[in-house]
Amino acid sequence: MRVLLDTHALIWYVDQDQLLSPPAHAAITSPANDLLVSAATIWEIAIKIGLNKLSLSIPYRRWMDKAIADLRLTLLPITVEYADVQAGLPRHHGDPFDRLLASQARVEDVPLVSADAVFDQYGVKRIWDLST
Numbered sequence: 531m532r533v534l535l536d537t538h539a540l541i542w543y544v545d546q547d548q549l550l551s552p553p554a555h556a557a558i559t560s561p562a563n564d565l566l567v568s569a570a571t572i573w574e575i576a577i578k579i580g581l582n583k584l585s586l587s588i589p590y591r592r593w594m595d596k597a598i599a600d601l602r603l604t605l606l607p608i609t610v611e612y613a614d615v616q617a618g619l620p621r622h623h624g625d626p627f628d629r630l631l632a633s634q635a636r637v638e639d640v641p642l643v644s645a646d647a648v649f650d651q652y653g654v655k656r657i658w659d660l661s662t
Contacts, residue, residue, distance in 0.1 A: 533557050533657065534566045534606070534635050536644035537574050537627065544597050545587045554643050557657045558601070567603040568634055574627045606634055622651040 535543075535558070542549040543558050550558070557563055572594060578584035586593040597603065606612075608630065615633035616626075623629055623646075632652040635642045641655040649656050 531562065532564045532566055532638065532640045534568065534631065534638065534640050534642045535571065535603075536631060536642055536646065536649075537571045538645065539643040540567060540571060540597060540601075541575070541584075541586070543601075544593065551645070551658050554645075554658050557641075557643050565601050565603050566606050566634075566638070566640065567598070568606045568631055569608050570627045570630045570634075572605075606638070612637055619652060623648045 539550065539554055539558070543555070547555060558565065575584065575586075575594070576590060579586070579590045588596070598605075612630060612633045615637055616629050619629055619632060623632070628646065628648070631642060631644075632649055632654050634640075635649070635654045636652065641657050642649055643657045645658050647656070
């Protein structure tokens with residue numbers, strides 16, 4: 531199964547995996563799953579590092595390269611199709627990065643590993659709770 535990782539799920543898995551729910555951890559570690567990461571996530575992490583709103587266990591570039599290699603992540607670029615879907619989404623969530631993740635999950639028809647229940651309002655299948 532293809533699975534898209536929310537930014538916090540990626541960060542938590544790499545640096546604080548005890549914060550992940552058991553279903554989220556299982557989705558990330560299952561060899562049967564193909565893990566997707568959005569270009570928006572890579573950009574969001576870099577922006578937060580640059581603003582000193584986030585720190586990682588090692589410098590950003592090494593952290594990101596290691597995460598991509600270790601998890602065998604497939605990069606989802608930002609395309610006109612994803613942006614078009616995002617432009618038509620209701621404003622349940624004001625964060626443009628999360629709105630893009632919602633549009634990517636919808637277009638790709640993949641579940642999103644995320645603790646953020648607002649994604650449920652977008653009709654995105656979310657992997658987090660035992661009930662989701």
